[in-house]
Amino acid sequence: MTVKPSVVTLKSPAARHRTRVREIVDATGLFRPEEVEIALEVFDGATEEPGVDYTAIGAFEDEYLVGFVCFGPTSGTVGTWDLYWIAVDPAGHRQGIGRKLASACERVMAGNNGRLVVAETSSRADYGPTRAFYEALGYTVAARVADFYAQQDDLVVYTKRLS
Numbered sequence: 279m280t281v282k283p284s285v286v287t288l289k290s291p292a293a294r295h296r297t298r299v300r301e302i303v304d305a306t307g308l309f310r311p312e313e314v315e316i317a318l319e320v321f322d323g324a325t326e327e328p329g330v331d332y333t334a335i336g337a338f339e340d341e342y343l344v345g346f347v348c349f350g351p352t353s354g355t356v357g358t359w360d361l362y363w364i365a366v367d368p369a370g371h372r373q374g375i376g377r378k379l380a381s382a383c384e385r386v387m388a389g390n391n392g393r394l395v396v397a398e399t400s401s402r403a404d405y406g407p408t409r410a411f412y413e414a415l416g417y418t419v420a421a422r423v424a425d426f427y428a429q430q431d432d433l434v435v436y437t438k439r440l441s
């Protein structure tokens with residue numbers, strides 16, 4: 279599959295896109311099976327009750343889902359939002375789709391009084407592209423918890439202030 283960014287459009291995904299979400303998350307090769315299930319639970323929440331706890335935005339080439347982002351307000355905070363999950367089909371990496379998805383998600387957050395975005399990721403070497411992505415988008419490391427996910431696999435907390 280070749281993803282052509284010029285024809286990628288953003289819109290809300292539906293429950294029928296769940297299988298593609300699993301395929302995309304699996305195809306990244308980064309996530310353990312239990313993490314894939316968590317991604318799907320968040321996606322289900324976003325399609326069953328959009329905008330309540332979770333919101334999803336999909337990137338589509340025609341009607342084919344090539345990437346998605348899931349996010350929501352962080353409970354118990356004033357204006358903090360979690361960027362829970364963002365993934366793009368590896369066939370479409372480095373074509374600006376992730377940036378488009380993150381920008382759209384930040385616009386929704388800002389439009390709902392969001393002021394701070396939190397994105398958690400791993401320190402593992404294979405997450406280097408993910409960290410480079412967040413840093414390219416203006417996220418900075420706010421905290422790090424050693425050995426959080428596993429031995430030698432730290433939690434890296436990125437934040438970004440929305441203007």
Ligand SMILES: CC(C)(COP(=O)(O)OP(=O)(O)OC[C@H]1O[C@@H](n2cnc3c(N)ncnc32)[C@H](O)[C@@H]1OP(=O)(O)O)[C@@H](O)C(=O)NCCC(=O)NCCS
Pocket residue numbers: 306308362363364365366367370371372373374375376377378399406407408410411412414415
């Ligand atoms: C992170 C991810 C969503 C980025 O999607 P993408 O569509 O490839 O990203 P973009 O093309 O919009 O990249 C935007 C910028 O991020 C940086 N970037 C993205 N991928 C990079 C890589 N592999 N190496 C270095 N920098 C990278 C670059 O600065 C890039 O801009 P440029 O291409 O003009 O140089 C994608 O790599 C992915 O799905 N990764 C696996 C899932 C994941 O880790 N999700 C986050 C945790 S839930």
